[in-house]
Amino acid sequence: xxxxxxxxxxxxxxxxxxxxxxxxxxxxxxxxxxxxxxxxxxxxxxxxxxxxxxxxxxxxxxxxxxxxxxxxxxxxxxxxxxxxxxxxxxxxxxxxxxxxxxxxxxxxxxxxxxxxxxxxxxxxxxxxxxxxxxxxxxxxxxxxxxxxxxxxxxxxxxxxxxxxxxxxxxxxxxxxxxxxxxxxxxxxxxxxxxxxxxxxxxxxxxxxxxxxxxxx
Numbered sequence: 001x002x003x004x005x006x007x008x009x010x011x012x013x014x015x016x017x018x019x020x021x022x023x024x025x026x027x028x029x030x031x032x033x034x035x036x037x038x039x040x041x042x043x044x045x046x047x048x049x050x051x052x053x054x055x056x057x058x059x060x061x062x063x064x065x066x067x068x069x070x071x072x073x074x075x076x077x078x079x080x081x082x083x084x085x086x087x088x089x090x091x092x093x094x095x096x097x098x099x100x101x102x103x104x105x106x107x108x109x110x111x112x113x114x115x116x117x118x119x120x121x122x123x124x125x126x127x128x129x130x131x132x133x134x135x136x137x138x139x140x141x142x143x144x145x146x147x148x149x150x151x152x153x154x155x156x157x158x159x160x161x162x163x164x165x166x167x168x169x170x171x172x173x174x175x176x177x178x179x180x181x182x183x184x185x186x187x188x189x190x191x192x193x194x195x196x197x198x199x200x201x202x203x204x205x206x207x208x209x210x211x212x213x214x215x216x
Contacts, residue, residue, distance in 0.1 A: 003074075003083045003100070003141045010075040011083060011143050013066070013100060020067040022107075023074055023100040033070015040065035066100075074100050079145040082208065084170065090137040093144055093170035102140035110135050144170055148211030160202040163209055173205015 004012045013021060015035050028037060040063050066072060075081060076099055084091060086105065101107075110133050136142055144150070146169050155161050155175055165179065178200045201207050 002085075002102075003143050005081070005083055006073065008080050008149070009078055010073055011081055011100070013072045013074060015066055015068050015070055015072060017069050020065055020103040021100055022063045022103060023066055023072075024076060024098060025064050027074045027076045027099055028064070028066075029073040029075050031070055031072040033068065035066060035068035035070040035072060037064050037066055039063075065103075074143060076145055079147060080149045080210075082144050082146060082150040082169070084142045084144060084172070084208070086136065086138060086140055086142065086172070088137075088139055089172050090135050091142055091170055091172045092133050092135055092175075093142070094168070095134045097144045097146065097169055098134060099143040099145050101136055101142040104140040105136045105138045105142070108135040108137070109133070144208065146208070146210035146212075151209050151211065153207050153209055155201050155203055155205045155207055157204055160200050161207055162198045162200050163207060165199045167209050167212070168199055169208040169210050171201060171205060171207040173203065175201050175203040175205040175207070177201050 002014065006012050010029065015021065015033070022040060081099055092110065150169060153161050155173060
């Protein structure tokens with residue numbers, strides 16, 4: 001199937017019989033053909049554990065399963081839309097930034113603190129972002145949302161990339177993440193974003209950064 005970018009805020013998806021895709025609820029703008037939209041509580045191929053992960057991450061709205069024959073236009077809230085094509089690797093993306101993805105991808109949930117240790121937990125408690133991040137693995141297309149556009153920053157061995165956690169959209173590749181603070185604990189009181197925290201990404205891959213710290 002695949003996604004075609006109509007403009008910076010809208011994509012077109014082709015739906016064919018026997019295949020399905022998933023979208024965020026409320027993301028359908030228009031469609032042509034015989035296409036059905038039904039709530040999917042299992043969250044793609046990830047099963048019930050994926051759904052539990054989204055519940056813990058406060059993603060109460062179920063994904064919509066899209067099937068049939070036709071074309072669908074997707075967009076949401078006037079946000080910028082970026083299409084990412086996966087060729088067997090794994091994409092890590094904030095659950096609330098997912099617009100749509102193909103059903104050929106395996107969905108899961110990862111606890112960000114598993115790589116960042118204790119500081120990984122600070123990300124959810126202080127910056128207001130989820131402790132859980134959605135993973136999509138396999139071959140297929142993913143459409144993610146962001147404020148003000150998306151910039152792709154390459155991650156190369158020996159040169160770590162530091163990102164404001166609230167500007168982070170997604171990343172893929174052989175990448176390790178670690179959250180650190182540029183301030184002392186006393187200085188962090190009352191601070192929920194900005195330069196107080198830095199998400200360090202090292203290894204080899206790509207990180208997608210949005211042009212604004214505004215939450216979706």
